[in-house]
Amino acid sequence: MNTGRSESIGVISRNASNPGFAVALDGIMAVGAGAGISVIVAGTEYDIDLERAAIEHLLSRRVDALVVSPSHRAVTEPLHSAYDAGVPIVLWERRVDGLDVPVVQSDMSGAGRVVGRHLRSLGHRRVGYISTFPHAVPYRLGDEVGSTEISDRLQSIYSVFAQGGGRPSTDLVRFPARTSAAIQQAVVELLDEDDPPTALIASDAQIGLETLTVLRSRGVSIPDELSLIMFEDPPWASLVSPPLTVVVQPTYDMGRMAAEVALASIGTETRLQRLPVFPADLVLRDSVGPARH
Incomplete structure (x- = not known):
C-alpha cells in the first residue's frame, strides 16, 4: 500500500x-x-x-x-x-x-477517417500503413491490435475504403520490428508488390524518416509516384522537400x-x-x- x-x-x-x-x-x-x-x-x-x-x-x-x-x-x-x-x-x-x-x-478515429477520405478523394485505392507495434498475423479490417491507438487509426482509415462494398488494401499493412533495417525492409517489400501502394502512411516520425530514406535511395518521386503521410509532426517534417503532410495533436x-x-x-x-x-x-x-x- x-x-x-x-x-x-x-x-x-x-x-x-x-x-x-x-x-x-x-x-x-x-x-x-x-x-x-x-x-x-x-x-x-x-x-x-x-x-x-x-x-x-x-x-x-x-x-x-x-x-x-x-x-x-x-x-x-x-x-x-x-x-x-x-x-x-x-x-x-x-x-x-x-x-x-x-x-x-486524441481523436485518432476521427483523424483516420479524415486521412482516408482525403486519400480516396485523390483517387488512391492502394494505401499502405507501417507500424512497429507487434502484430503476429496479417491485419484484417476489425482486428484488435495491441495498441488501441493503432487499432483506432487502422479501423477508421480502411473503413473509408470499405464503404459501398469497396476492397480496403489491408494487405499493405506492415508491422516490422522497431529497427532501421526492419522498417526499411518493410518499405522495400511494399514498393516491390505486384500491385504496390500509391500512398504510404507512417505511424510515427521514426518510421517516416526510414521511409523517406528508402524512397530517396530508390529515386521515388513524392508525391508524383507515391504520396506520404505521417502521424506526428517533428520539426524536420516541414523542412524536408517536399514538406510532409502530417497528423498533429x-x-x-x-x-x-x-x-x-x-x-x-x-x-x-x-x-x-x-x-x-x-x-x-x-x-x-x-x-x-x-x-x-
Whole structure:
C-alpha cells in the first residue's frame, strides 16, 4: 500500500526517445514544477517486462501517482497491481483492457477517417500503413491490435475504403520490428508488390524518416509516384522537400492534462470521470497528390 507522500509522480513512456514524448514531458514537468512535485521518468521500449520493472521501481520510490504509456492493451497485470496498491494511474494515448482509469488521448478515429477520405478523394485505392507495434498475423479490417491507438487509426482509415462494398488494401499493412533495417525492409517489400501502394502512411516520425530514406535511395518521386503521410509532426517534417503532410495533436497540452489529472487524483477515493478527447488534425503539405494510374 502506498503510504505517505513522496511529492513525486512517475512517468513511464513506451519510447522515451520519441520527439513527441519530449514535448509531452515538457508539459508534465511544467505542471509538476508549478506544484512543487518531482517527476521521475522511466522508459520501456515497448517491452512489457521493462514496463513491469519500471512500475515496481517507481512504487518502491513511493511515487504518489503514475502517468503510463502502456506497452500492450492486453498485458495488464503490472498496471492492475499498481492500481490495486492504491496508486492513481493516468494512461497516455492508449487504453488498457479492463482498467477503468483516465486516459489522455486524441481523436485518432476521427483523424483516420479524415486521412482516408482525403486519400480516396485523390483517387488512391492502394494505401499502405507501417507500424512497429507487434502484430503476429496479417491485419484484417476489425482486428484488435495491441495498441488501441493503432487499432483506432487502422479501423477508421480502411473503413473509408470499405464503404459501398469497396476492397480496403489491408494487405499493405506492415508491422516490422522497431529497427532501421526492419522498417526499411518493410518499405522495400511494399514498393516491390505486384500491385504496390500509391500512398504510404507512417505511424510515427521514426518510421517516416526510414521511409523517406528508402524512397530517396530508390529515386521515388513524392508525391508524383507515391504520396506520404505521417502521424506526428517533428520539426524536420516541414523542412524536408517536399514538406510532409502530417497528423498533429496538441501534445504539450495533453502532457499538462495528464499531470494535472494525476495530481488531482492523489489522496482521493473519488473516481475521476472520463477525460475529453483532444483533437487530432490533418495538416496538408506537399507530400500528397493524386494517385498515379
